[in-house]
Amino acid sequence: MSYRELVFTVPAEIAEPLGDALLEVGALSVTVEDAAAGGYDENPLYGEPGLSPEVQAWDRSAVTALFNPEIDISDAEHFIPELLASLKEAGFNLPQPQEKIVEEQDWVRLTQSQFAPIQIGERIWVVPSWHEAPSDPNAICLAVDPGLAFGTGSHPTTHLCLLWLEQNTTLQNQSLLDYGCGSGILAIAAAKLGCNPVVGTDIDPQAMVAARSNAEINNTTIRFVLPNENAPELAAEMKYDIVMANILANPLQVLAPALVNKMRPGGKIVLSGVLERQADEVIATYSQWLTLSIWKESEGWVCLHGTLPNIDSKTNLAEKNADTLALAQKKSLKLIFFSLLLLLLLVSGEHFFRNSLLPMLAPRIDGSSHRIAVDAFSVLQQFDKKLCDALGCENRPVSDFSAWKISSVTLIPQNARETLKNPLNQSTLQVVIQNRLALPVLFPSLEISLTDAEELEVQSIVLAPTDWIPTAWQEKHPDFLQKGAPSGEIFRLEIPIELPETAAGYRVRIFYPQ
DSSP: OOOEEEEEEEEEHHHHHHHHHHHTTOOSEEEEEETTTTTTTTOEEEEEEEEBSSSSSSEEEEEEEEEEETTTTOOOTTHHHHHHHHHHHOOOOOOOOOEEEEEEHHHHHHHHHTOOOOTTTTTTOOTTSSSSSOOOTTEEOOOOOOOSSSSOOOHHHHHHHHHHHHHHHOOOOOEEETTTTTTSSHHHHHTTTTTTTTEEEOOOHHHHHHHHHHHHTTTOOEEEOOOOGGOOOGTTTEEEEEEEEOEEEHHHHTHHHHHHHHHEEEEEEEEEEEEGGGHHEEEEEEETOOEEEEHHHHHHHHEEEEEEOHHHHHHHHHHHHHHHHHHHHHHHHHHHHHHHOOOOOHHHHHHHHHHHHHHHHHBHHHHSHHHHHHHHHHHHHHHHHHHHHOOOOOOOOOOOOEEEEEEEEEEHHHHHHSOOOOTEEEEEEEEEEEEOOOOOOOOOOEEEEEEOOOOEEEEEEEOOOHHHHHHHHHHHTHHHHHOOOOOOOOOEEEEEEETTTTTOOOEEEEOOOO
16 A cells, blocks of 8 residues: 655645645645755744743645545545645646655654664663663663654753763762653663662653652662652752753743752752753843753753752852952942043943944834833833933934734635635735834835746835825824834734636745845
8 A cells, every 4th residue: 555645745734624624625644844854944933831932833834735646536546636626716826736646655663763872971771672772781771662652862962961861970879869750761871870768759640650660670660750749759848959950941930940949969960951052041031049060062952050069058058158248348439430530431332333232232012022121111211211311312213124023914816705716816925924023113115026936036016104004093193104113013914816727826025126
């Protein structure tokens, strides 16, 4: 038996609805991938609890649908033309998809062939059950199969934690808590390297099943408990020599008080699942209790570690701080004088260079800028207003195309609305655009590029601000060309366009004419 695979390359905003439509017409499965994966313009998406991408797709998404000719007519010559016609009636104007025949295989054997033994460091090996263990007598083998829970040793975050355990020579009889244990691979490695007792916890009951099974297969004694079991291992008074958590940056910050609370004074904490660009934020979150630092980096991920100060070191630190405070007091008069001088310079600079300074400092108000930056700029605006009230100012909106955010673009054929054929291919392009800068911004022009199946441009439509800004809004703001768009203003546009017969795709961009 063989399967027929069809691949459609589409813009991000229609990837998910197209996948739903393909399932409705009989596809066995649908997957969405980055059409540029592996290329120079690959666009990775990172999501985690509480911090998900705005659009669950890529700028150019490859939507792959799998059909079974034995239960549908997907092997017929007319199948693709009829499928495209059906999708067009549903509002999807698509080019010819790429085709591939997928032959029936031993899928279990194929999956197993993708998981070979993994060597980590000098001694640790992660060995699936269908492979023979290495012959090295010093090897520490972890028998873990891919299954219900995360943690096979192949991901850089797991790899970094295992490497930290192997290179730490003081694990003997050290207690360890594996927080977010998944498959239990880190707890199993810790037990085999001498940690005792070892405890693992996870919010997923399926992870508990997998972890307990793996611990038994590896002949290790580990206690795995759910957080809601009220187990003594997770009681408030229970502390550990080592707390290890391989989760994600956002949960690690939310769980910071709980994780630190499980450390004994002088104990160690190891955090993984953190992207290199997220490290400073995680380190700052934990700074009120201890000092974290980057231990190692791998493929854009980092492993952070730190030690919780003990009581004696805190006392010494307090005495040192007292000496430092006495020395600082002697310099306070000089600092006050220089601070007043600096304040005078800042006030003068802010007033005379405000039209270039404010746009440079203005944050985004769509949540992409840090809250501290938004609050600080709000204070600066209040200060600027008081100066302008006293000294007079000229307000000039800026022209900054990066201030504009196109949050969604949807092309709706008119016949999809009216349930009838439209020979002129009259369609409506729905666009949602926002000024996300904390200042007024001059209105840009919009360019709509229509492309054929080869992604070659067949028509370009340029709209000046007076063409795309809703008429009612223009009437309400007659001086909009001079004052620009207010901060945070959202425009929901419906732009009628006539599609050429060869049009198969579209792009929308903003620009300021030279």
